[in-house]
Amino acid sequence: MPIYGSDSYEKAPAGGGGMGANYRGSRSSYVPPHIRNRPQSVDPPAVPNSYAGAALGNDRQGYGATGGGFHNVGPRNDRNFGGGGGRGGGGWNNTNRNNGWDRGREREANPFQDDDVDVEPGIGSHENTGINFDAYEDIPVETSGKNVPPPVNTFADIDLGDALNLNIKRCKYVKPTPVQRYTIPISIAGRDLMACAQTGSGKTAAFCFPIISGILKSSEYAQRQRVPRMAFPLALILSPTRELSIQIHEEAKKFAYQTGVRVVVAYGGAPINLQLRDLERGVDILVATPGRLVDLLERARVSLQMIKYLALDEADRMLDMGFEPQIRKIVEQMDMPRPGVRQTMLFSATFPKEIQRLAADFLSDYVFLAVGRVGSSTDLIVQRVEYVLETDKRSHLMDLLHAQIANGVHGKHTLTLVFVETKKGADSLEHWLCVNGFPATAIHGDRTQQEREYALRSFKSGITPILVATDVAARGLDIPHVAHVVNFDLPNDIDDYVHRIGRTGRAGKSGLATAFFNENNSSLARPLADLMQEANQEVPAWLSRFAARSFHGKNRRGGSSGGKFGGRDFRRDASFNRGGGTDFYGGVQINNGYGSSGGYGGGYGSNVTSAWD
C-alpha cells in the first residue's frame, strides 16, 4: 500500500547556538551512579548540605529504599507518613505497595473511570478498545540493525509485572499490536530504536510499557536524590504539539495506574505554577513539549541527569527545521546522559532519510523498525482527489457536507476534520460554516490553549462534529470516529498529507479522505499520485497529467521512504556506507506482523528495495 515520504526535506542546518550558557552556573557537584567514572561528565549538581534532610518535594509515597550509596543525600522525608523512611521494599510488581499512596492526600485518580465523560457511554468511553485486530494480521514488519531481539506474540511472553499486566487488562488490550510485539522486546533488551509506525497502532503503549516496567525494576527508582524545587525524571517523552503531549500523558497515566510511577505533563499556554507543583510532588515520566521543557530547565526546576529513557514522538517533526535547535539543546546541551547511557526511542509514521541522519546523533547502535500501515492490504482509508478552484472550495465543501447528511453519514459520531493551510483561513472557514448552519469549531496555534482544548473536546464529543484545523492537529491525535478528513488546502509536503489522512481510519477502522486540488498544489501532484497508486486508490487522469508535467527534482518519491512502510533504514543506503565502515548496519528481516513470513515471499524484499533506491 502507500508509500510515505518524499525527498523534500532540504532543511537548513540548525542554529542552536547561544543556548545553555547560563545553565551550568547553577549546577552543583553530585555525581549520580550511572554517570560516575565517565570521561567527560557534566558538572553534576550537588545537594547542598544545608538542604540535606530538608522537606523535599520530589518524594514518592509508599516506596521504600534507604538512600544508601548517595553521599550528600539526607534522610527521606515521606511527607504523607509523618517521617517514616524505608517503607515497603516489596517486589517491584507488588501492586499493594502503594497503599500508602491512597492514604495520602494525593489520591491517584482512576484514569479508567472518567474517560470521555461527555461522550455517550458505549461508544467513546473506551476509545482504545475498538482496535480491529483482524486488520493487523498481515502487516509487514521490517527490522534492521545488529542482533535484533525477536518479537513476542503475547504480553505474557514478557514479564512486565503484575501492576502493568493489570492495567493492560483494564485497557482491554488482548494481544500486542505489531509495533508493540517488536518494540517491547527491543526496548526491554535495552536497545535504542528508530521506529516507523502509524500512530493509532498502539505506539504510545509500545514505548510506555517498557519504560514503566524498566523504571519499576531499576534501583534509581527507589534511590532518588532530593534537591529542593528540582525534579529528576527518569524518562522523558517529547512531542511536537501540546495536545499530543496531553494525549500521551492521559494514556501513560492509564498504563502507570497504581504502579507508583508518576507521570507529569508540561506544556506551554497553561499556567506553569500548576505544572511546577506537579513536578514537585514527584515525577518519574515527564511528558512535555520542547518550549516549556527548555523553560523548566533554564529555571533549574527540572534536571535531566537521571534520564534513563528518552522517547521522541513524531520524531521527524521534532527534528525538522523549526524544532531541531530546541531538541538539540534539550538532548545534547543540558545534563542528559549520553546516547548509550540513556536509552532512546524515536517514533514517527514517516521518517525521511535526511531526518534519520540527524536522528542518528541521538542514538547508539539502534534497531530500525518499520511497521507497515494498519490495513495495508485492505486499504482502510479511501482517498479521493477533486479538482477545485480556490474560489469554489467553500461551496464544494458545502456539497460534501450535504452529501454526508443525505447519506445518513453524519451525526454525533461521524466527525469531519477539515485541514486548511493558515490560521486565518481556519478562523474564516469556521465562521462561514457556522453561519451556514454547520456546527463547526476550529483549532490553531493563535488560539488560547483553553480555546484549543475546548475545540478538541467539543469535536470529540460530537457537539461540533466539524473541526477546522491547521497542521497543529495533523499529527498523532487520536480522535475516534473521524469518518472524513478533508484537505481543503493541501499541504506542500506529502508526509504532512500522510499524517493528516491518518486522523481517520484509526485502529483498523475505515475512513474517507478528500483533497481539494488545483494549480497551487502542482508540486504535490507527483508524490500524491504515486502515493495513491500504491495505496490502490483511483488516481484521476487529470492528476496523472499534472504529475507528468511536474518537475521531478523535488518531491519525487525516493530514498526517504516507500513500499508498505513509513520508511526505510537509511543505513542501508550505499551512499551512507561508502566512506565508512560497513559493519554498522546488521542486516534486514522482513516479516509479517503475525506468524511466519507467509504472503510476502522472497520477491517482496527485492521489489521494495528497488523501489526505494
Added chain:
DNA sequence: AAAAAAT
C-alpha cells in the same frame, strides 16, 4: 510561505 513551540 505557513505551522508549531516559552513568556
